Amino acid sequence: MKPTSYENILVAFEEGVKTITINRPTKLNALNIATIKELHHAFKKAEKDPDTKVIIVTGSGEKAFVAGADISEFADFSVSQGEQLAAQGQALLFDFVAYSSTPIIAAVNGFALGGGLELAMAAHFRIASDNAKMGLPEVSLGVIPGYGGTQRLPQLVGKGHALELIMTAGMIDAQQALQIGLVNHVTTQEELLPLARKLADKIKKNSSVAIAAAIEAVNAGYEDGENGFDAEITAFGKCFGTADFVEGTQAFLEKRKPNFPGK
Numbered sequence: 484m485k486p487t488s489y490e491n492i493l494v495a496f497e498e499g500v501k502t503i504t505i506n507r508p509t510k511l512n513a514l515n516i517a518t519i520k521e522l523h524h525a526f527k528k529a530e531k532d533p534d535t536k537v538i539i540v541t542g543s544g545e546k547a548f549v550a551g552a553d554i555s556e557f558a559d560f561s562v563s564q565g566e567q568l569a570a571q572g573q574a575l576l577f578d579f580v581a582y583s584s585t586p587i588i589a590a591v592n593g594f595a596l597g598g599g600l601e602l603a604m605a606a607h608f609r610i611a612s613d614n615a616k617m618g619l620p621e622v623s624l625g626v627i628p629g630y631g632g633t634q635r636l637p638q639l640v641g642k643g644h645a646l647e648l649i650m651t652a653g654m655i656d657a658q659q660a661l662q663i664g665l666v667n668h669v670t671t672q673e674e675l676l677p678l679a680r681k682l683a684d685k686i687k688k689n690s691s692v693a694i695a696a697a698i699e700a701v702n703a704g705y706e707d708g709e710n711g712f713d714a715e716i717t718a719f720g721k722c723f724g725t726a727d728f729v730e731g732t733q734a735f736l737e738k739r740k741p742n743f744p745g746k
């Protein structure tokens with residue numbers, strides 16, 4: 484696939500794993516609209532690429548994953564512009580990530596605030612370095628989380644922890660985030676990407692079509708008007724028609740490792 488050049492992100496590919504790095508370190512990787520559009524493009528391209536089995540998203544530098552939406556860009560917005568900002572961001576990036584059929588791991592390497600934490604929460608799961616700080620400080624700016632934070636934080640940590648974080652506009656450290664289930668693992672900054680790679684390597688050995696079906700079924704449980712159990716039954720049934728299922732079951736019966744065609 485033709486490489487694309489971006490201004491605000493870096494994309495690297497190695498052995499089935501694409502790493503997307505938000506790269507505005509002087510602004511603590513704050514998400515301006517241009518960065519959101521580039522991320523949309525990169526995630527879309529990665530999702531369409533059959534060789535990309537797992538995506539890791541992280542921030543450049545040692546200080547921040549993403550310190551939030553770029554405050555300088557929306558400080559003078561009107562009501563309708565504010566609404567449009569949230570709608571556009573959710574569609575282009577945050578929902579796009581959450582509904583990606585390719586697994587996305589957020590490697591939180593420092594501050595993950597506001598839109599930064601919302602991006603990490605949209606990913607399928609999160610790991611963090613021990614210097615990470617997470618929070619939704621929007622109410623300290625007179626606004627609320629607008630990139631899915633009021634929905635995804637309570638889904639991940641429960642309503643009480645979510646409302647405490649949102650209402651205090653406070654930050655929690657990596658250990659506290661681990662304790663409430665916001666991140667799955669905490670490690671040193673040096674070990675963060677190696678750990679993400681290790682998890683990605685485990686994931687990529689499995690059937691990518693089955694993983695996509697599992698993501699879809701899990702997401703269905705959080706959808707209005709959808710029954711997650713029904714979605715699971717349909718997705719389960721569909722797996723029986725895939726080449727990956729034939730290979731996975733045959734390999735088990737023949738006592739060998741599967742070599743999934745990804746179809």
Ligand code: COA
Pocket residue numbers: 509510511513550551552553554555594596597598620621624
């Ligand atoms: N939007 C725009 N710019 C941001 C930003 C954001 N969300 N977060 C950080 N920056 C910029 C700063 O303005 C500063 O730019 P400058 O050097 O041109 O002045 C640069 O990044 C470094 O940040 P600074 O505040 O000097 O670093 P710090 O170590 O003193 O503080 C934070 C770190 C994360 C505590 C602080 O930057 C902060 O509170 N950021 C905003 C967090 C936030 O409210 N996010 C939610 C937005 S909805």
